[in-house]
Amino acid sequence: MARLVFRNSGKVMEDTEEIKNFLSKYGVIYDVWGIDRLPEDVRKKYDIDEENQKTIIEAYKPELDELKQKMGYITEDIVVLSDKTPNLDALMEKFKREHHHIDDEVRFVVDGSGIFPVKIEDDIVDIHVEAGELIVVPAGVRHWFELDENRKIKCIRVFKTPAGWEAIYNENEKATMGS
Ligand SMILES: [Fe+2]
Incomplete structure (x- = not known):
């Protein structure tokens, strides 16, 4: 399950409800959708093809539809990172x-795991996520992404427009976001 590590204080948070509540104060959504509904071979396939993507997206349709409706997202795809990635x-x-986006960064982890370091107040909070977990980093929030020792992650990404996805490295460009 998810784990939060606060870099300044070294504090660790591991309780799901506590994590959810803490992150929600900063507009970060954390949720657990689980992985039980996906056959292991589908989940663990990293040379993804159209059929694999369709199967996964279809399996999470109820949650995806609800999230899209609530947050105004319109489309989704599957992204993988592993040793097979060139x-x-x-x-x-x-x-x-470190960067931010003009849209939310939405990731549901289908397999593997990773770390989203997010700037919260004056701290950097490492949000460790693993298979079955959803994270939404809101537009404008400075963050980056790291793989952990597993060195692989497979995610559903959800977005409003692909253009909103570009990383903005300069913090001062926030002012021109128009939000
Ligand atoms: Fe990002």
């Missing part, structure tokens, strides 16, 4: 750069 190390270096 130039994984270079890509991970890029993902480690």
Whole structure:
């Protein structure tokens, strides 16, 4: 299950409800949808094809539809990172750069795990997520992404527009976000 590690204080939070409540104060959504509904071979396939993507998205349709309706998202896809990903190390270096987006960053973890360090107040909170968990980092919130020792993650991404997805590295560009 998810774990929050506060870099400044070293505090660790592991209780699901406590994590949900804490993050919600900062507009970060954390939820558990589970993985029981997916066959293991579907879940653990990293050379994804159209059929694999369709099967996964269909399996989570009720939750996805509810989230999309509530938050105004319109589309979703599947993204994978693993040792099969070309130039994984270079890509991970890029993902480690602090940034924000003009749209929310929405990830449901289908398999594997990872860390979303998020700037909250004056601290950096490492949000460790694993299979079956949803995280929504709101637009404008500074964050980055790191793989953990498993070095693989497979996620459903949900968005409003693909353009909202571009990383904005310069914090001062926040002012031009128009929100
Ligand atoms: Fe991001």
